[in-house]
Amino acid sequence: QSVLTQPPSASGTPGQGVTMSCSGSSANIGTYSVSWYQQLPGTAPKLLIYSNNQRPSGVPDRFSGSKSGTSASLAISGLQSEDEAYYSCAAWDDSLNGPVFGGGTKLTVL
Amino acid sequence: QVQLQESDPGLVKPSETLSLTCTVSGGSIGTYYWSWIRQPPGKGLEWIGHIYYSGSTHYNPSHKSRVTMSVDTSKNLFSLHLRSVTAADTALYFCARQILGAKHDVWGQGTMVTVSS
Numbered sequence: 771q772s773v774l775t776q777p778p779s780a781s782g783t784p785g786q787g788v789t790m791s792c793s794g795s796s797a798n799i800g801t802y803s804v805s806w807y808q809q810l811p812g813t814a815p816k817l818l819i820y821s822n823n824q825r826p827s828g829v830p831d832r833f834s835g836s837k838s839g840t841s842a843s844l845a846i847s848g849l850q851s852e853d854e855a856y857y858s859c860a861a862w863d864d865s866l867n868g869p870v871f872g873g874g875t876k877l878t879v880l
Numbered sequence: 881q882v883q884l885q886e887s888d889p890g891l892v893k894p895s896e897t898l899s900l901t902c903t904v905s906g907g908s909i910g911t912y913y914w915s916w917i918r919q920p921p922g923k924g925l926e927w928i929g930h931i932y933y934s935g936s937t938h939y940n941p942s943h944k945s946r947v948t949m950s951v952d953t954s955k956n957l958f959s960l961h962l963r964s965v966t967a968a969d970t971a972l973y974f975c976a977r978q979i980l981g982a983k984h985d986v987w988g989q990g991t992m993v994t995v996s997s
Contacts, residue, residue, distance in 0.1 A: 772923075772924040778887075780996065792890035801982075802981055802982070803981060803982075804982070805981075805982045805983045805984075805985075807925075808975070809912065812972070812990075813989070813990070814974055814987035814988060814989055814990050815925065815974075815984070815987055816987075817983065820980075820983040820985075826985065831946070856968075858924060858925055860925070860982035861981070861982050862981040862982050862983075865996050866940060866941065867938065868925070868927050868929070868938065868940055869915075869925070869927050869978075869984075870927070871922060871924050871925040871926065871982075872980075873923070873924035874924050
């Protein structure tokens with residue numbers, strides 16, 4: 771049972787946009803910034819978004835993040851087939867005194 | 881650029897100790913926190929703990945009684961030891977560089993550890 775809650779699945783067609791949610795509490799998202807990771811099965815996560823809405827160098831601006839209260843969202847515009855992956859959110863947590871993750875959302879590009 | 885590579889213990893027997901090493905190349909292990917994170921099959925990521933280059937550590941309370949982390953700056957590597965493993969410790973184990981909070985910007989490729997007799 772992950773500390774941060776994400777829907778298990780999302781889908782969209784090429785060219786469309788999709789938004790994924792991540793819900794937490796005042797102990798994590800409500801207080802600290804959120805990171806998002808993209809992961810293909812059996813491979814390492816790739817940092818996609820940090821500090822709620824910042825993209826590391828090399829991440830396309832089709833990916834954007836936002837945060838409001840104890841929830842965060844990842845939006846992907848102009849879906850491409852290579853975007854099909856798992857997306858996980860993460861935030862620091864006061865109870866753990868460490869980072870906590872969501873269970874991940876599997877994005878299917880139809 | 882910095883790259884991380886985990887060792888590959890493969891199969892570990894129940895009640896034994898799981899030992900992993902993460903070698904840092906392309907940069908220094910200094911001035912950063914280094915995390916161990918695992919992912920059981922079909923489940924989400926779980927932070928096990930981290931170690932600073934100076935050797936100070938912080939562990940996930942869920943595993944604190946069984947975990948020890950160490951760092952060897954001369955060899956640019958850090959290690960994880962997880963004692964008394966059970967089938968529940970079967971997972972894909974990653975090492976990663978922790979920049980700030982939940983931001984891990986460099987990850988190893990991961991190593992699958994199976995606990996089975």
